[in-house]
Amino acid sequence: MTTDRPTWFENPAIRIELWPALGETLLMTVFATAFAIIAGLPLGVWLYMTAKDSLTENAVVYRVVSAVVDIGRSIPFIILMIALIPFARFVTGSALGWQATVVSLTVSAIPFYARLVEASLREVATGKIEAVQMMGAGNWQLVRQVLVPEALPGLVSGATVTAVALVSYTAMAGAVGGGGLGALAISYGYQRYQTDTMLACIVLLVACVALLQLLGDLLARTVDHRA
């Protein structure tokens, strides 16, 4: 343990590496959240539509999709990430770095967000759906014009929860070669006993979470016309 090394802003780990690491964490979170929404939304709609007493009830499809989603959600992220190394390499050309981490983050966030989507859609009152069915709307129109717009505040909140969860997952990914603040915290803060680096990483992670939550709440309020 050295005590005469430069600390805080003289510490090269902080001065040189902290900001790129923050950038990587934000990129990973933004990309993984975006991909999770793109894939999780239709998956959640599918779950909702095939559930019991729903518009296109299908017990077999529901049970299969449900099982896949639950398996995806129950595998610990760190295990999932290691298991997905070949897939990440196939997609991004490398098993290391933030780009590779986005792949496994996305895979783990999709089922998570899909369940949140399903729950939000269930909150839409049946009466609204029936009112629009009475206009002669088909299922696709119901999804586009009733379910998604009416559930939008919940869908936005779900996306926020997903993004915040992903921030902590990016930190975990740092342990197995992913980039970002987590990697910095582990390699300098933990393995080299640099308390200043560790603290700097934690402060920035907390700031990321707070910022995401703030933006998410703001957006949810903007799209919410219920009150």
Next chain:
Amino acid sequence: MIELTELRKEFAGVTALDGITLSVAEGEIHGIVGRSGAGKSTLIRCLTGLERSTSGSASIDGVDITALSGARLRESRRSIGMVFQHANLLDSRTALENVEHPLQVAGMKRAERRSRALELLDLVGLTDRADNHPAQLSGGQQQRVGIARALASEPKILLCDEPTSALDTQTTGQILGLIASLRDRLGITVLIITHEMSVVREICDAATLLENGAVTQTGSLSAILADPGSPLAKDLVPLPHVPHDPDRFTLEVALAGTPLTTVFDLAARAGAPIASVESGTLETIGGSQVGRLRITCTDLRTRDDLETALRSGGIHVEAAA
């Protein structure tokens, strides 16, 4: 315009509709009354295909809805306007966008449907609220937007499922007035499901009483009131209860178009003067004077003479309950 024939609906062994046969004429405002659980909502849901009936048919303008599915069912629904108890407007849309919605579903161009929706909002008197979301409107205003929305696709019939049950008395009056004026202006056929007799009294031309999933009485309001002993007539013209007194006898007298004074004249001529009118209701429903009275006489021996005299005068008489 609406024809139900032997319509049955069973839910897992429970009979919700037990062979309903009913017809509603074009341009008529028809009320379906009954307690909760009588099958009123199931009936309207079978009529719109939101619920599949077990057997029988339900046709609107000659098309049997129960035989349709998929695209043809959706197509036929466009000729039905539906108003719900809670307006069921979409919170994500403004009042104007909600009224536009049926036209959007039907594929009408934006500019065209916007001007049509504005006309409809004008029809229900809410032009100044066009850009408000439902949460910013009162219950009565929401229901008016709901009615405008139901009319957007120019339906031939308007189905109303407890349209005023969530509203206060004054707002109820406004909504019923609006429905009646729409019928007069557009010639639309209206079917109203309700548990409130006041709704029937106020705007219906005909009514049907549903009990345990079966029709117990149906007919035009004038025909119902001409049969004062019938269950619907009693509900339409309710009479407060009076305590029993062994020294007197009490009769329930129902009038349908007969002047009140006739009762007293007939009683006096039969030598059985009426001691008092214990309770009574008189009002004009569907253009004719109708009412029910509970009268008492002190001389028990004159009872038979009085009943005969009143009946001969075309007045419905029965012993008070």
